[in-house]
Amino acid sequence: MRVSVRYASLYDLDALVPLFDAYRVFYGQYSDPGSARTFLAERLAHRESVILLAELDGEPVGLLQLYPLFCSLRMSRIWLLNDLFVAAAHRSQGVARQLMAKAEEHAQHSGANRLELSTAHTNKQAQALYESLGYRLDEVFRYYALDIA
Template identity: 50%
Template sequence: MHIRTAALADADTIAPLFDAYRQFYGQAPDLAGARQFITGRLASEESVVLLAVDNAGKAAGFCQLYPTFCSVEAAPIYTLYDLYVSPQARRTGAGRGLLLAAHATAQAHGKVRMDLTTAHTNTAAQALYESLGWTLDTVFRAYSKRVEA
């Protein structure tokens, strides 16, 4: 498995993985929308996308990091918002490789921390995160609110 930073030219390769990721979290299939979203992030350099490619050159998974800041630490951080490995590439080390590459990328870019959220039921991912030193936040409770147009 090879992990590399994606470029704009990789948008068509990432889009099906991103669409499958969104479907995993209950969204309707929308390949065109997925392509548009990923293209927008890469074109405007609003995120860093890491791409896992197997030995045959087939995309196996991706990870998307959004740069932001922690006001409490007064320092830059990454939010690891998206991590997805295709079903056929699971248990090959792709997820672990993507997380390790994300950590190395954060170090190289001067980030002091990475944050992520996952579904309560996604126990396989939780076990992987914890095996790599991620810790469950027991201090803060996360909330969200829809903003209607």
Template identity: 45%
Template sequence: MKILNVSNAELEQVAVLFDAYRQFYEQSSDLEAARLFIAMRLEAQDSVIFLAQNETSEALGFVQLYPSFSSVAMKRMWYLNDLYVAENARHQGVARALLKHVETFAKETNALTVKLATAVSNEKAKSLYESEGYAKVTAFDHYTQRVK
């Protein structure tokens, strides 16, 4: 397995995975919108995307990170917003390899933390994250306001 920092050359592979990821979260398939969204992220350079491929360059999974900062610590943070492994590539260590790659990247960019959220019911993901050293945060209440 190899993990690449995504460029326009991998756009189509990531768009297909991103569309499947959205469907996993009960969104309608829209490959063209997925392609456009990822293309916009790459052009604006406002996210970092890593793609896992097998030895024949078949896409296995991806992870997308968004930058943020801690004002208190005055350091960079990364939000691991999206992690998806193709159904035919599951149980092969792809997600774990992507998480390890993210950890290395976070260290290389001198980040304070990598933060993520997952569905309360996603026990498999929570188990994986905890096995990789992620800890559930209970010290803060997080709030969201939907912009109207």
């Protein structure tokens, strides 16, 4: 079995939508492939995100989505690693690790000085992966969110 990771485009929507929809369901959202397609198509068409697609012997098995941000203190680009998902049948095969490596390569080539991410407190498997790759839990800043209805 050979895993390859590449940049996704609008031509990859049929491969991306089931993975993205499953990712949302994993985090407690309802399945909505139509809206998932629209959301991803808009991100790609407007170049508002970078989506990486992992394929195993040509079959789509995982995705990772990055959003561009900037750090005022460092006056530099950073990337928010917002979405990482590997289909259940293909976990523990190094797919997520390869997606993460490609994300780091992308960040380096774009001149960014940091990748940031967050995950659910209960997602211990993802936390173990991130920590094994050198990501550190932020113990300096608190992050807050305000839902806008």
